[in-house]
Amino acid sequence: MLVQILNGLVYGGLLYIVSVGLVLIFGLRRIVNFAHGSLFMIGAYIGFSVAAMGGFWGAVLAAAVVMGLVGALLDLTVFQPLRRQDPIVTVLVTFGLLMVLEDFAQTVWGKDYLKMPVPPMLSGSVSIFGDSFPIYRLLVIVVAGAVALGLSIWLRASKIGLYVRASSVDPFTTAMQGVNTDRVSVVVVALGTALAGLSGTISAPLLALSPSMGSYILIESFIVVVVGGLGSFVGAFVAAIVIGQVHNIGLVYLPWAATMIPFVLMVVVLIWRPTGIAGSHV
């Protein structure tokens, strides 16, 4: 039973790291990046390639740094120039980017499934109250926890964090107080996409790599963000943990319905609270 809960935490943790990137960008920019899943996918492939040459930690670092730079570029070339347009224009542009990035991954790494080995130093298992559990999966939980902790400290303690929180509650009043969100958005979007790249590499040893893995994780993280309440960091955290558990329990006890359960959960939550568990605003 404990192992099942831990497995749920692994998946929930990964979902959290991907989703919180979306929440960060939405909080500041009021847009949802439909290419976020593709950035996760590219991050996984970069991790796969770098791990083969420079070891696992090098791969994690490389994926996060490269995707961070891609995020900065994305903000400067797409989000900022389009900031006066209807947000749906930006959404459709990121949808176009999704198609380009999938094609790119297919060209560089091929259509076939790739498998990244678990790094040798983390390949063992530990015994937890008599059950054995892979060390690598524990590491994923630890990383997700560290990201959650680091991010909440950053959001509470730094000036940029203050702007992001203020803007996610009320962008209009925030702008009236003299906050120029464009100034800080490069950093925020870069951080959000770096988290997508980081989670891509970390999940690579657990998932099969394919160009279409991006849209799968995109839809799952949309469910997390919508259930949690668009723009809410706490909501995304709670929703990711819950959906991780529900997903895993489903896999064990109702395998034929496992992929459906998060969708059902989402519909139920939306009927109950149309703006998500933590949402008072959309």
Add this chain to the structure above:
Amino acid sequence: MRPNDAASVRAMPLRSAPARPVVAAAVAAATVAIAALIAKTVQSELVMTLLTQAVITAILATGVGFLIRQNGVVSFGHAAFYGIACYTIVLCLRNGIASPELAIVLALIVPTAVAFLLGLVIVRIPGIAFSMLTLAVGQACFEFAMKARQVTGGEDGLSINLPAQIFGMPTTWFQSAHSMFVISWGILAVIVVGLWYVAESPFGLLTAAIRENEERARFIGYATTLPRVLVLALSAFVVAVAGVLFTLYNIFVSPGVLHWSLSGSALIMAIIGGTRVIWGPTLGAIVYFFAKDLAGDVTEHWQAIIGLILIAVMLVAPAGLGGALAKLWPGSKTDG
């Protein structure tokens, strides 16, 4: 939802052209005559197959575009309604639930009813959250069709046998690209004219007003939820028509008809063609299919190309090709 945002895909004048129902019907009839002429002169089976697919998908794109036009929200999940229509026919016939005629009627009713009920929950969700939700709901239907192997055949799909006649028409008409092209085009023309009537009617103007400013429409005493639910149901009905035609033409259905990539392509056609004019998505679908065919001969990177085209249209001409054309000849072809 800034009403003065001219560059927005959603913003447009409330009344695009004076009502000219006779002209609209005449233009539509003329295009059907042209379609019949094309079917008569073009011998190539390949070209006709391409055209037939383009027209059926154009009906799908028209449904997606109408939702954008009237409700101002972008759906990434309309393949769900299309696929539900396909599976309704196939499941009714394979399990002997209904005659082919009744199955077709049910295939039009079921997705419309599903959209209506779903709409009661989701139309109040604004903008981007609506897009995310429709993507997730659409994908839930795809996952269900993949997993429920006993019912849907899973990934392998299901095929059907049709009787020799449906609604008194020989079934061979539906399976030959030449005749199916003319049938589908005729239905598309009826749908475009019908939707144009709806858009010009008081109901259409009310939904446009709600799209521009929901709060004000509510303040002057209109119920604002039900009209939007009805628009969603109507757009699902149009999409269901496309699903029925697809099933009659292919007599085979697989979960691919529910996949988000089909919703995405239909959306891209609607955006490329433009949604300010009802016939924009049709134009977009035809351009899409021929560009895909041409690009397919030259390069394997079709997906990247269409992605770049989408980006370019959004940046340069958010009103799409139809919007750009309508601007060139003001008032001339906003009806057919």
